[in-house]
Amino acid sequence: MEGKTVIKVENLVKRYKELVALDHFNLEVKEGEVFGLLGPNGSGKSTTMNCILGLLKYDKGNIEVFGKKMAPDSYEVKAMIGVVPQEVAVFEELTVLENVDYFCGLYVNDKATRKQYVEEALEFVGLQEFKKFYPKKLSGGLLRRLNIACGIAHKPKLIFLDEPTVAVDPQSRNKILEGIEQLNAEGATIVYTSHYMEEVEQICTRIAIMDGGKNLAIGTNEELKNMIKTGETIQVEILDFPQAQLESIRALPHVYRAEYEENHLKVHYTKGQRNLVRLLDYLKEHDITFGRVYSELPTLNDVFLEITGKELRD
Amino acid sequence: MQTFKLFMTLLKRNLPSVSIYVVIFAIISVVITSSNQSSSAQLYQDEAIPFTVIDEDKSALSEGLREYLAQKNEYVEHSGAVEELQMDMYYRDIYYVLIIPEGFEEGVKAGEEPTLQNYKIKDSSVGYYMDLAVESYMSTLRASLATGVELSEAIATTGEAMQASAEVSMQQKENTSTNSIMQGYFQTLPYILLAMLMNALGNIMISLNREKVRLRANCSSLSMTKRNLQIALGTALFGLMIWVLFEVIALVLYAKQESAITFALTGMNTLCFVLMTVALSVMIGFLAKKEAVLSAVAIIVSLGASFLGGVFVPLEVMGEGIIKVAKFLPTYWYVTANSAIVNVAEFSEAGSAFAGMGIQLLFAAAFFTIAMVASRKQK
Numbered sequence A: 001m002e003g004k005t006v007i008k009v010e011n012l013v014k015r016y017k018e019l020v021a022l023d024h025f026n027l028e029v030k031e032g033e034v035f036g037l038l039g040p041n042g043s044g045k046s047t048t049m050n051c052i053l054g055l056l057k058y059d060k061g062n063i064e065v066f067g068k069k070m071a072p073d074s075y076e077v078k079a080m081i082g083v084v085p086q087e088v089a090v091f092e093e094l095t096v097l098e099n100v101d102y103f104c105g106l107y108v109n110d111k112a113t114r115k116q117y118v119e120e121a122l123e124f125v126g127l128q129e130f131k132k133f134y135p136k137k138l139s140g141g142l143l144r145r146l147n148i149a150c151g152i153a154h155k156p157k158l159i160f161l162d163e164p165t166v167a168v169d170p171q172s173r174n175k176i177l178e179g180i181e182q183l184n185a186e187g188a189t190i191v192y193t194s195h196y197m198e199e200v201e202q203i204c205t206r207i208a209i210m211d212g213g214k215n216l217a218i219g220t221n222e223e224l225k226n227m228i229k230t231g232e233t234i235q236v237e238i239l240d241f242p243q244a245q246l247e248s249i250r251a252l253p254h255v256y257r258a259e260y261e262e263n264h265l266k267v268h269y270t271k272g273q274r275n276l277v278r279l280l281d282y283l284k285e286h287d288i289t290f291g292r293v294y295s296e297l298p299t300l301n302d303v304f305l306e307i308t309g310k311e312l313r314d
Numbered sequence B: 001m002q003t004f005k006l007f008m009t010l011l012k013r014n015l016p017s018v019s020i021y022v023v024i025f026a027i028i029s030v031v032i033t034s035s036n037q038s039s040s041a042q043l044y045q046d047e048a049i050p051f052t053v054i055d056e057d058k059s060a061l062s063e064g065l066r067e068y069l070a071q072k073n074e075y076v077e078h079s080g081a082v083e084e085l086q087m088d089m090y091y092r093d094i095y096y097v098l099i100i101p102e103g104f105e106e107g108v109k110a111g112e113e114p115t116l117q118n119y120k121i122k123d124s125s126v127g128y129y130m131d132l133a134v135e136s137y138m139s140t141l142r143a144s145l146a147t148g149v150e151l152s153e154a155i156a157t158t159g160e161a162m163q164a165s166a167e168v169s170m171q172q173k174e175n176t177s178t179n180s181i182m183q184g185y186f187q188t189l190p191y192i193l194l195a196m197l198m199n200a201l202g203n204i205m206i207s208l209n210r211e212k213v214r215l216r217a218n219c220s221s222l223s224m225t226k227r228n229l230q231i232a233l234g235t236a237l238f239g240l241m242i243w244v245l246f247e248v249i250a251l252v253l254y255a256k257q258e259s260a261i262t263f264a265l266t267g268m269n270t271l272c273f274v275l276m277t278v279a280l281s282v283m284i285g286f287l288a289k290k291e292a293v294l295s296a297v298a299i300i301v302s303l304g305a306s307f308l309g310g311v312f313v314p315l316e317v318m319g320e321g322i323i324k325v326a327k328f329l330p331t332y333w334y335v336t337a338n339s340a341i342v343n344v345a346e347f348s349e350a351g352s353a354f355a356g357m358g359i360q361l362l363f364a365a366a367f368f369t370i371a372m373v374a375s376r377k378q379k
């Protein structure tokens, strides 16, 4: 989908005193995308978001949203944006309903419309039965859903979600991810921040990999995986593998690493065709009996690992 | 008006604690006022002095005089026997004996000044008081006679005139005693206002300005200026409501005895103080950031400013050094204005009261400015 450009960030530099949180960061998000910002803790994801939203002053660079330069008083642009901050930001003194109504009311003046929007948002996150609850009485997952409802009730065209699934049980997490896909299907452009690669792989149409305030790589899931030399990894269950064979396996085409541990032969490939067939043929030729065979495609973790030399998850 | 609505919702959540302050203060004021009124009534009863008259004249005048004295005092029938009189006076059944000699009326008619004799209990102000009463009756009567009217008519008009003046003096007495009660009411009010508004408004400001929700609101299409204006409107309205509430309580308790001007001036003074307190509360709400800090500050400021400013302890008994410090407190200026108002009968005399109010408004402006600067800094 080649839509209009919704967000354009050029050479963004943001310093917190000596610490350079964003270092000449570039980004372009197009209409209709679910754009993922993937990076470990402290890589500058929230900082990027807050700069785009005009919540933070930045030292250098240029930010445009919906074709207009973003400033703290860009209220027309802000009216089209929905934000779900990383930390739950709701009034403890207000009920679930009152919270959603308040934040929706910052955008929507008409009472009847607002009432309808609030109802829809509560239904969307599945909180209808908790309308009268105070946030303190909600579980972590429900609180996250309230946080989302407050950010999207006014039906924004562009939605920022900053790690909305942190510390959430799998059920709530799936509900949230499905919800995001639904919002996107209804026409919203999404910017989704996370350090969970599985989530990003699952819902994002395009992904930027961040580390140390830099945008290291940008592309679709496949494009990113194609950027790296790692291809599939094949694991074969073998009860008794002669270590001497390992060298010959390493000599097979596309293999760049092979090891045998705990009754499993693990072979890492660079990009290439027919790797599995060739490996199994080799084993049969040498009368090595084997059990189950697994083939794993590269993950974004492999991408991250290859670019930065460290694991995405600590 | 979304933020205004939010302010009101938060206010509603704080209303229980607000109403506790109001109710307790109202109850205390009612109790003080009513106990004071009954004691002043008692004081008046005490002055009903048991007396008797030995009337040797048996004239219209002697009867008029007796009736006049009996209006405010307790007339005791007596045979006139000297020994019995001595016993009754010894046992304090009778405090004062007036002896009206024969030919008294005739003498008065003739323009003479016939002497009246009396017995009274030694070393008691009662006797002096009765002498005065007799004296004032007689001088009023003579003044009336001097206009050339008949004696019977003079007796009648004197009786009426004396009764009217008695009522006036009675009312004046009540007036002075309750005036100090109302002054007391408004003198203690600053403490209640400080404690109550600082807690309620401070809490609301803290809720409104919690960083997370504030940032979220900053993402919205409603500008911060508009939101702040709505909050300002809410605080002003709340301050006004509280002011009206305490004015109404004062009206209910003291309306009968107070002059309109005292009410007007006291009301203005209190309004100034409310404004100052609202600004102070908003400022502290911005600076405190945490409820625990806020309540500590609220206790220290409300008690400290009240003690030093003369809310609890009269300024007259404080040392010069403390007064010098007190002048830096708005409570001091409220209290001095409140005291000045008591002696004011016309607006033109209220200069020092107005000065006190003006200084309170200056404090309000200063606190408000600091609050605004603090809110800018948050960004």
Ligand SMILES: Nc1ncnc2c1ncn2[C@@H]1O[C@H](COP(=O)(O)OP(=O)(O)OP(=O)(O)O)[C@@H](O)[C@H]1O
Pocket: A016, A019, A021, A039, A040, A041, A042, A043, A044, A045, A046, A047, A048, A086, A163, A195
């Ligand atoms: N207010 C601040 N003052 C100083 N340093 C900050 C501030 N906020 C963030 N930082 C630093 O800037 C860097 C980027 O932080 P940021 O919150 O953007 O990371 P993130 O990718 O969102 O991380 P996380 O996954 O933990 O949310 C971090 O090193 C962080 O310590």
Ligand SMILES: [Mg+2]
Pocket: A045, A046, A047, A086, A162, A163
């Ligand atoms: Mg973050």
